Amino acid sequence: MTAAETQSRTGPEGLRFEGVRIEQEGFRLEADLTVPAGARVAVLGPSGAGKSTLLGAVAGFVPLAAGRILWRGRDLGAMAPGERPLSILFQDQNLFPHLTAAQNVGLALRPSLRLDAAERARVEAALARVGLAGLGARRPAQLSGGQQGRVALARALLRARPLLLLDEPFAALGPALKSEMLALVAGIAADAGATLLMVTHEPRDAEAITEAVILVAEGRASPPQPTAALLADPPPALRAYLG
Amino acid sequence: MPEGGAPLPSPPRAGGGRPLRARPAAGQAGAGPGAPPLPAGRGIAVAAGLCVAAVLLVLNLGTLAAVAFHADAPGRLGEADWAAVRFTLWQATASALISVALAIPVARALARRRFPGRALLITALGAPFLLPTLVAVLGILAVFGRGGLVNQGLAALGLPAVTVYGPQGVILAHVFFNLPLATRLILQGWLAIPAERFRLAAALGFTPADTFRHLERPMLREVVPGALAVVFLICLTSFAVALTLGGGPRATTVELAIYQAFRLDFDLGKAALLAMVQFALCALAAALAWGVARPAGFGAGLDRPVARLDAGSPLLRAQDAVAIALAAVFLLTPLAMVVTGGLPHLASLPEPVWRATLRSLMVAAASTVLALAMALALALAITRLGPRPAGALEAIGLMALAASPLVIGTGLFLLLFPLMRPADAALPVTALVNAAMALPFALRALLPALREVEASHGRLADSLGMTGLARLRLVTLPRLARPLGFAAGLTAALSMGDLGVIVLFADPQGATLPLQLYRLMGAYRMDEAAGAALLLLALSLLLFWACDRGGRLGARG
Numbered sequence: 001m002t003a004a005e006t007q008s009r010t011g012p013e014g015l016r017f018e019g020v021r022i023e024q025e026g027f028r029l030e031a032d033l034t035v036p037a038g039a040r041v042a043v044l045g046p047s048g049a050g051k052s053t054l055l056g057a058v059a060g061f062v063p064l065a066a067g068r069i070l071w072r073g074r075d076l077g078a079m080a081p082g083e084r085p086l087s088i089l090f091q092d093q094n095l096f097p098h099l100t101a102a103q104n105v106g107l108a109l110r111p112s113l114r115l116d117a118a119e120r121a122r123v124e125a126a127l128a129r130v131g132l133a134g135l136g137a138r139r140p141a142q143l144s145g146g147q148q149g150r151v152a153l154a155r156a157l158l159r160a161r162p163l164l165l166l167d168e169p170f171a172a173l174g175p176a177l178k179s180e181m182l183a184l185v186a187g188i189a190a191d192a193g194a195t196l197l198m199v200t201h202e203p204r205d206a207e208a209i210t211e212a213v214i215l216v217a218e219g220r221a222s223p224p225q226p227t228a229a230l231l232a233d234p235p236p237a238l239r240a241y242l243g
Numbered sequence: 244m245p246e247g248g249a250p251l252p253s254p255p256r257a258g259g260g261r262p263l264r265a266r267p268a269a270g271q272a273g274a275g276p277g278a279p280p281l282p283a284g285r286g287i288a289v290a291a292g293l294c295v296a297a298v299l300l301v302l303n304l305g306t307l308a309a310v311a312f313h314a315d316a317p318g319r320l321g322e323a324d325w326a327a328v329r330f331t332l333w334q335a336t337a338s339a340l341i342s343v344a345l346a347i348p349v350a351r352a353l354a355r356r357r358f359p360g361r362a363l364l365i366t367a368l369g370a371p372f373l374l375p376t377l378v379a380v381l382g383i384l385a386v387f388g389r390g391g392l393v394n395q396g397l398a399a400l401g402l403p404a405v406t407v408y409g410p411q412g413v414i415l416a417h418v419f420f421n422l423p424l425a426t427r428l429i430l431q432g433w434l435a436i437p438a439e440r441f442r443l444a445a446a447l448g449f450t451p452a453d454t455f456r457h458l459e460r461p462m463l464r465e466v467v468p469g470a471l472a473v474v475f476l477i478c479l480t481s482f483a484v485a486l487t488l489g490g491g492p493r494a495t496t497v498e499l500a501i502y503q504a505f506r507l508d509f510d511l512g513k514a515a516l517l518a519m520v521q522f523a524l525c526a527l528a529a530a531l532a533w534g535v536a537r538p539a540g541f542g543a544g545l546d547r548p549v550a551r552l553d554a555g556s557p558l559l560r561a562q563d564a565v566a567i568a569l570a571a572v573f574l575l576t577p578l579a580m581v582v583t584g585g586l587p588h589l590a591s592l593p594e595p596v597w598r599a600t601l602r603s604l605m606v607a608a609a610s611t612v613l614a615l616a617m618a619l620a621l622a623l624a625i626t627r628l629g630p631r632p633a634g635a636l637e638a639i640g641l642m643a644l645a646a647s648p649l650v651i652g653t654g655l656f657l658l659l660f661p662l663m664r665p666a667d668a669a670l671p672v673t674a675l676v677n678a679a680m681a682l683p684f685a686l687r688a689l690l691p692a693l694r695e696v697e698a699s700h701g702r703l704a705d706s707l708g709m710t711g712l713a714r715l716r717l718v719t720l721p722r723l724a725r726p727l728g729f730a731a732g733l734t735a736a737l738s739m740g741d742l743g744v745i746v747l748f749a750d751p752q753g754a755t756l757p758l759q760l761y762r763l764m765g766a767y768r769m770d771e772a773a774g775a776a777l778l779l780l781a782l783s784l785l786l787f788w789a790c791d792r793g794g795r796l797g798a799r800g
Contacts, residue, residue, distance in 0.1 A: 088706050
């Protein structure tokens with residue numbers, strides 16, 4: 001999918017990396033690409049290539065050495081991480097261990113956690129949507145890994161931001177559970193019409209729910225290409241990684 | 244008993260790769276064209292921390308300037324003053340050397356032996372640091388004083404009596420206070436040697452001498468200088484011990500000389516000059532202590548002994564048993580004397596003692612709240628700023644270790660004098676000075692925990708837009724419950740037992756409990772003094788235990 005095809009296909013521009021360059025100690029990543037609004041895109045690449053760093057740049061945790069990141073034409077650079085129109089799920093530490101599941105989800109509505117009855121009902125509804133009805137009073141330590149992931153998804157659901165970033169949050173789960181979670185993610189993204197950007201090191205995950213892949217390798221993030229085509233005929237860098 | 248302050252272990256990261264957030268603090272604010280701005284709440288935290296730093300500068304340095312300005316004539320240090328400086332350096336060095344030298348065999352024994360009551364003994368080793376100085380002095384007098392146990396024993400054997408007053412008493416008291424601290428610091432080092440190394444030593448057939456040379460001596464080389472430096476620094480600013488057991492030309496410390504300059508000579512210039520000399524000495528010692536080694540905390544994880552296969556021989560067992568027994572006797576006997584001496588007289592304490600107790604409790608509460616608020620604000624600011632500003636703030640926070648509480652108090656009075664009478668301000672000023680003096684310890688307890696909270700949960704809180712009061716209430720404070728409780732307990736206990744600035748300024752009706760105790764001792768009303776000492780001891784330990792326990796409970800919830 002060339003940049004022109006991408007743009008003409010879905011109309012409103014989504015996430016745009018404009019001449020972006022990220023530099024950290026001994027590491028460098030360049031990106032100049034567009035993700036159309038509403039697309040579901042996987043970020044693939046060898047370990048250490050910078051997949052998480054790319055997401056971190058979008059989320060506001062990694063400063064840019066050059067270029068800008070735009071969402072629907074708005075420069076994200078001036079916004080603090082909490083102000084950006086996105087929700088991010090990390091590899092770990094997605095929940096506050098001393099707050100209950102309901103409180104963790106409630107943070108989506110109000111960071112001060114002072115919720116009225118209507119808002120509490122919405123929290124319950126979100127938990128029910130991810131299959132955790134009635135478990136709101138439990139602390140993360142009393143929930144399984146899969147359930148913790150669902151709580152984080154419920155919070156992302158409630159935040160209802162147009163961009164959803166996932167940084168391998170289900171890496172520690174078994175295969176069956178992971179597919180279940182990915183299906184849930186796809187459902188939530190579809191319901192909200194959100195754009196999904198998902199880092200994964202498992203090509204099967206990419207095949208399962210995404211339609212395009214951004215390849216991060218050798219210091220470059222390539223523009224999105226159709227998943228099936230890319231995995232059927234991988235370029236040398238990806239081929240070395242896939243084996 | 245100080246035992247907490249252990250930072251929580253960092254969570255492991257699933258999958259490989261570099262962490263999501265660029266290293267915090269080093270480059271967030273204005274670091275290049277693409278860096279996002281700090282959320283609004285952080286600006287407030289930094290501003291609060293800077294305010295606290297300004298207050299501390301006024302407290303530590305501004306008061307010194309006030310005293311110097313109010314001097315009638317520039318101070319000059321006479322022969323007696325230089326003798327005080329020499330004695331201060333000498334006794335601090337001797338106390339440090341003796342404490343550490345005695346601590347090493349005790350720490351080794353505790354590291355490699357398992358026996359019932361071991362955990363209790365190690366906990367009890369934390370107590371002398373919290374002990375009100377006067378109480379410990381009373382206990383020491385009960386054992387080593389003119390009518391004490393030792394002299395009774397010597398008289399029974401027909402030997403001449405020993406006197407505890409003078410340089411030997413000062414050093415003895417310092418060793419009493421600091422031997423447990425040094426033991427815990429060195430014990431930590433011992434327990435940090437991995438058990439696998441001892442197994443390897445056993446597999447290679449090491450003798451105990453070999454084990455010492457290859458395993459233990461390198462560890463000691465690392466840990467001992469830090470312990471020496473810490474004890475040296477603590478002994479440098481000694482006041483109450485010198486006041487009660489020292490005095491006279493041969494046994495006066497700089498702090499005591501400052502007190503005499505204020506009280507007896509009314510020579511503000513000399514006091515200011517002495518304070519500057521002390522500041523310089525302490526700054527050097529503090530830089531040494533914090534630079535040479537950073538003890539990891541007040542003793543987390545000291546409970547598990549390491550199985551030592553080389554230490555089974557009866558001779559070594561006997562050695563360890565003797566070391567532990569002697570240490571226990573040396574430390575617990577004075578305390579036991581205080582308890583047994585005071586128990587009969589507890590109920591019949593005169594009215595002024597109870598009123599003084601109430602005053603002390605109020606001062607302790609006030610200084611705890613102040614110290615925690617200041618330490619929290621400072622710590623929040625330190626974790627938000629880049630390495631150089633953070634280092635400067637931390638140094639300001641620790642500055643009180645080098646300052647003289649007497650000078651701080653007097654300076655405050657001089658600054659406040661146009662506004663209120665010294666007697667009215669004695670208690671608030673004492674609370675403020677106690678808070679400032681406890682601040683370094685509170686900061687030391689809070690900073691690692693705060694850094695841990697930021698590292699574990701900072702980016703999650705950022706990504707959810709949690710800032711300001713909500714973030715403090717929901718994320719930071721719950722995770723800081725344990726170190727906050729520990730710091731509160733430490734401040735409360737130290738404040739309760741403090742005899743410093745109050746000596747200069749309280750009127751007969753406005754005494755705190757330690758001052759009342761000092762007056763009772765001075766009037767030779769020893770029965771009542773014993774009762775008051777037991778009361779002071781019990782309250783100080785109770786305050787620490789209550790706050791520390793509250794912190795632990797808060798952390799579990």
